[in-house]
């Protein structure tokens with residue numbers, strides 16, 4: 001269970017969409033608590049309801065049922081005006097950045113300040129400061145069309161920070177970016193979390209993003225929370241089917257591999273660069289057999305999975321698994337381990 | 339002769355610009371209303387949206403020439419006379435405002451809905467979204483639309499020659515049609531073509547200049 005004061009609580013939130021072909025239940029009775037100061041991940045496959053969930057937090061989407069509580073106050077009953085005031089404390093960044101194309105980087109960052117009625121000179125000063133913080137001090141007068149995806153997202157982050165929010169919602173904020181840029185943006189988000197104490201909510205379909213940036217995670221499937229817990233816990237010991245599917249993707253390719261002492265390892269880019277297999281062998285003094293491997297090195301990050309046959313001597317296989325636990329490498333036993 | 343053409347040119351330009359200006363004062367808010375009252379927009383009002391849309395479509399579907407004649411009694415009440423430049427301006431406004439409303443609507447609809455959503459997530463009021471997101475972001479497209487509207491209104495103003503509306507169209511019809519002076523008619527047409535070219539060029543240049551997207 002999470003400790004500390006919740007900054008956002010969803011209570012029995014249900015969201016139905018009325019469409020011509022009937023009612024779609026996008027969220028089904030969701031209750032979660034997001035604790036002040038943490039980075040909270042929400043992961044799920046496409047169509048699981050992630051965007052709907054995050055849009056319910058700042059009421060861009062009105063829940064059909066249930067309550068959204070922010071900082072001890074229910075948002076669901078507020079008037080439009082009051083809601084707009086609260087929204088200044090809940091900033092958001094987007095997959096497609098959503099910058100104003102006719103405004104410069106600085107003018108974009110100043111936009112929330114204009115909304116808040118901050119004086120022009122004061123806003124410009126703060127805007128420049130924020131752009132400097134995200135590493136764009138030399139692009140202050142550039143238009144979005146002149147910036148790369150990563151730079152646009154940095155402007156998006158600076159803009160989000162302008163109103164001094166308590167929470168930053170990120171809806172697939174790195175999904176349009178390459179792995180290296182994704183890293184640098186996640187790095188920036190982590191720094192912001194530490195530096196300003198802003199609670200960060202990260203929506204993604206990529207486990208590596210969660211593992212890299214989040215303290216806790218909720219797995220959402222078909223509009224319901226399938227599993228929730230610390231990232232380490234879920235990553236190394238996924239309990240539900242939904243969690244396993246995310247931690248161990250493309251299972252069907254390896255369905256034919258059966259036997260005893262088999263484990264499946266997943267490299268999602270979160271693990272260290274240590275030569276994992278060699279160290280398992282050295283530490284245990286026993287060999288392992290690679291039954292299947294599909295690993296790609298994308299810009300210095302290892303991604304993919306492997307099936308290993310461990311030593312059939314219990315003591316040795318225990319040392320081998322112990323090592324994986326230490327390295328926080330996700331694995332599941334797919335053959336009985338003796 | 340030169341005087342005749344200068345007067346005609348002046349009348350045409352005056353009618354066009356005056357009618358365009360007033361038609362925008364009417365059409366722009368209607369266009370914005372069409373956008374914001376739509377489903378999934380910032381202030382959905384299905385009934386109001388349908389009513390405005392219907393009225394706009396009805397007026398738009400009446401050919402200008404018929405409107406010109408059908409409106410004679412109303413024009414007489416409002417302007418005091420049914421012929422001449424002022425009468426023409428009045429009919430031009432009525433006929434162009436719905437056209438402009440649709441142009442404005444489609445310009446604003448080109449904006450990515452994500453940008454509007456971002457503004458909402460910042461706590462922007464609808465007024466702020468209309469001024470600082472919709473109209474600001476659509477500015478280049480609105481300018482192109484304005485050039486197009488001006489040219490359309492210019493064309494209509496020439497048609498008003500049949501009711502003695504004044505301007506180059508009036509000259510072309512009077513001399514070409516009623517007095518068989520083809521030379522004068524073609525000269526009037528040539529001047530109209532040049533004016534259209536100039537308007538088009540000015541519109542495109544301004545739009546390009548203020549667009550920061552590329």
Ligand SMILES: Nc1ncnc2c1ncn2[C@@H]1O[C@H](COP(=O)(O)OP(=O)(O)OP(=O)(O)O)[C@@H](O)[C@H]1O
Pocket residue numbers: 017018019024025026044045046047048049050051052053205
């Ligand atoms: N405005 C809407 N009208 C009707 N159905 C909707 C609407 N928005 C979302 N849905 C439906 O709700 C479900 C959840 O959608 P949502 O966008 O939240 O998924 P997601 O997890 O964000 O997916 P992705 O990873 O593809 O972005 C889907 O079945 C979707 O079709």
Ligand SMILES: [Mg+2]
Pocket residue numbers: 050051052172
């Ligand atoms: Mg989504």
